[in-house]
Amino acid sequence: MSCQKKEEAVRETTVAYAVDRESEKSLSRMTFEEFLAWGDEDIWVEWVDGEVVVLTPAAVKHQRIARFLVDLLGNFVLMRQLGEVIPAPFTIKLPAPQKRGREPDIVFISRERLHRLKPTYFDGAPDLVVEITSPESFARDRGEKYVEYEAAGVKEYWLIDPDRQQAEFYRLGEDGCYRLHTAGAEGVYHSEVIPGLWLKTAWLWQDPPPAGVEALQEIGAI
Template identity: 30%
Template sequence: MALALKDRQSHTYGDYLNWPDDVRYELIDGDAYLMSLAPDLPHQDVAGEIYFQTRQALQGKSCRAFIAPVDVRLPKAQEADESIDTVVQPDVLVVCDGNKLDKRGVRGAPDWVVEVLSPSTAGHDQIKKRQLYERHGVREYWLVHPVDRVLTIYSLADGEFGKPQIYQLEGETQVGILPEIVIRWDELAARLPTDY
C-alpha cells in the first residue's frame, strides 16, 4: 500500500514547519507523504525496545540514539534549512557526529537507521526510503518486520547498499557499524502477538 500524498505540489522544510501539528508528514524530494498519527502497539513495542537497548549500549559514548518523532533533514548540498526538500522521521536512529544535531533535530544522514514495518508503510520503507537512505549515505539500515519476525539489514559500501542480510528475530544481532550495540530479540519476539 502506498502512502497518501498531501498534494501534487513540491514542498520544502519551510512549508513543513508551517503545517498543523495534528497531521504528520515526511518530505521526500519535495513530495509530502501522510504519516499515520499513532502506530499500533506492537510497532511501538519493537521501536521502543530497540531504542532502549541502543540507548543503554551507548551510555558514555559520543554517539546518540533517538526515537521518532525526530526530524531528520537531508539536504542535497549546503542549502538553508527552509529550502531542504527531504525531511523524514525514522523510528530509531543513531547519530555519531554531534555537529549534525541542533534544536530542530538532525541535519544530515544518521549513521544507523531502523524502520519498523507496518502494513501501511512497508512498501514506502523498503523501496523509497531505502533508496533515499542509500543516496544520503546512511551507513546501516535495518528493516524490522514484526509480522514475519524478520530483520533485513542493508550496509553501505562504496556508496551503495549491497545485498541485504536477512535474519529471524531471535537470539541477538550486532550492529555492524556500531559493534557495542547488540539487539536481543527473544523477550521482545515473545511479546509480539501471533495474530498480528
C-alpha cells in the same frame, strides 16, 4: 535496480510507491523551512519533494518494539558516550539532491557527527536508521526509503517487520550499495556502527519484549 544510479532510482521509486499512499493525507506544497515551522510533535509527517505527507498512527506491537529498541540502543550509547539515539517523531533532512525530510522510527547519530544536529532536525544522513514496518508502510520502507537511505549514505539500515517476525540488517559497502547481513544461526546480529552492541532478534517478537535493562545485562553492558 542499480545503486550506482542514485538520483534516477530515487525518482523511480517516488513514482512507483506514490500509489501506496491510500491511507496517507497529502497537504499543500511547501519548502523544508515552512515544513519545520508548520509541523509539531503531535503530528507524524514527512516532507517528500516539497509535499507534506501525513502518516497513519502506529500499532501497539510497533510501539512496543520501538520502545524496547530505544531503551536498549539509547542506554547502550549513552553509557559508552558514542553519540545520541533519537526516536520518532524527529525529522532527518537527507542530503541534496534529495528533497526528503523523513521521520524514521529510530536514528543513531555518532559523536563525531553531532555537530549536524539542529534544534528541530538532523541535517544529513544518520549513522543508523531503524524502520519498523506496518502494512501501510511496508512498500515505502522497503522501496523508497531503502533507496533514499542508501543514496544518502546511511551506514546501517535495520528493517524490522513485526507481522512476518523478520529482521533485515543492511550495511553500506565501499561501493555505496547496501549488503544484507543476517543475524546468523543463533539469531544474533552485531552492529557495525555501534561498537559492542548486539541484538538477539528473538527479543523483538516477545510479547511484550524484555525490559531494556535485561537485554543490557545479557549483552554485558551493565
